[in-house]
Amino acid sequence: MSLDAKTVLITGGTGSFGKTMANYLLDRGCKEIRILSRDEAKQEEMRIAYGRPELKFYIGDVRDRQSVDKAMRGVDLVFHAAALKQVPSCEFFPLEAVKTNILGSQNVIDSAVEAGVKSVVCLSTDKAVMPVNAMGMTKALMEKTAQAASRQLGEGETTVSCVRYGNVMCSRGSVIPLFIKQIKEGKPLTITEASMTRFMLSLPDAIELVNFAFENARQGDIFIKKAPACTVKLLAETLLDMFGADNELRVIGMRHGEKLYETLASREELRRSEDMGDYYRVSFDDRDLNYGKYFTEGDVEEAAVDDYHSHNTYQLNKHELKELLLTLPEVRDALDS
Numbered sequence: 001m002s003l004d005a006k007t008v009l010i011t012g013g014t015g016s017f018g019k020t021m022a023n024y025l026l027d028r029g030c031k032e033i034r035i036l037s038r039d040e041a042k043q044e045e046m047r048i049a050y051g052r053p054e055l056k057f058y059i060g061d062v063r064d065r066q067s068v069d070k071a072m073r074g075v076d077l078v079f080h081a082a083a084l085k086q087v088p089s090c091e092f093f094p095l096e097a098v099k100t101n102i103l104g105s106q107n108v109i110d111s112a113v114e115a116g117v118k119s120v121v122c123l124s125t126d127k128a129v130m131p132v133n134a135m136g137m138t139k140a141l142m143e144k145t146a147q148a149a150s151r152q153l154g155e156g157e158t159t160v161s162c163v164r165y166g167n168v169m170c171s172r173g174s175v176i177p178l179f180i181k182q183i184k185e186g187k188p189l190t191i192t193e194a195s196m197t198r199f200m201l202s203l204p205d206a207i208e209l210v211n212f213a214f215e216n217a218r219q220g221d222i223f224i225k226k227a228p229a230c231t232v233k234l235l236a237e238t239l240l241d242m243f244g245a246d247n248e249l250r251v252i253g254m255r256h257g258e259k260l261y262e263t264l265a266s267r268e269e270l271r272r273s274e275d276m277g278d279y280y281r282v283s284f285d286d287r288d289l290n291y292g293k294y295f296t297e298g299d300v301e302e303a304a305v306d307d308y309h310s311h312n313t314y315q316l317n318k319h320e321l322k323e324l325l326l327t328l329p330e331v332r333d334a335l336d337s
């Protein structure tokens with residue numbers, strides 16, 4: 001899809017994803033990029049840092065439909081990134097997660113449909129698959145909200161889809177910047193659980209996933225980018241090698257609502273997915289209520305399929321992980337400083 005001369009709205013656009021997305025859109029000739037968020041300080045920092053007339057900033061909150069409507073007028077495409085993303089804060093304040101991640105998403109989708117936007121891509125997370133915490137539960141319901149809306153829309157109307165990925169390397173709140181900070185300060189590297197695995201996905205990979213969704217989405221699709229993984233212990237050891245450090249590795253135990261591994265697709269979803277090479281397209285479940293299939297006949301083929309998660313994807317060795325980490329500007333800058 002050509003982004004030239006398009007007007008694009010990014011909700012939650014002052015975060016790690018929003019900033020990278022803004023750079024991507026500017027490089028591809030977007031006419032106007034609207035940033036909707038509620039933090040005026042971050043908007044001012046971004047306005048000064050970019051200094052580009054194509055960027056327009058809107059103070060608002062996805063919880064407030066009126067502020068969303070004002071930012072939505074005349075928009076061609078929407079990247080919906082606004083969310084409460086921190087697992088512990090959502091555990092302690094689950095209703096706040098409901099208001100932003102579910103009701104706020106409904107506001108964005110409804111506003112986009114009414115404004116005649118061509119396509120909306122909603123950002124989801126591995127934690128939405130078989131969720132065990134409030135953040136994942138609300139993101140799972142965000143996906144269901146998007147799919148429910150898409151069922152009511154026909155060809156030529158707003159296309160509503162989702163992308164799902166795990167923790168992005170060097171994004172705000174991720175473990176790599178924390179490990180680097182601990183290395184520089186000579187402190188122990190705090191590991192929640194040594195055998196814990198995580199997908200290794202860069203921000204540019206996440207942006208390409210979203211753009212792939214814009215180019216290929218049908219109503220209700222969820223797109224997943226295949227990615228390698230590694231253990232948290234290997235990640236810490238590799239960073240220590242790269243910085244020539246010998247900090248202690250200290251296991252502190254798993255945090256509230258934390259998973260041992262990231263699951264990007266359940267086996268039930270994989271059964272109705274399309275393998276598109278570097279991506280999976282998961283269509284929404286449009287099966288009828290055939291009770292015999294679930295209670296008496298069973299499904300041998302479905303039982304033979306495994307979930308797609310960070311324990312069974314390709315596992316990076318230390319050399320491969322080091323090469324991948326060196327592609328990250330944040331890591332290279334830290335090594336040079």
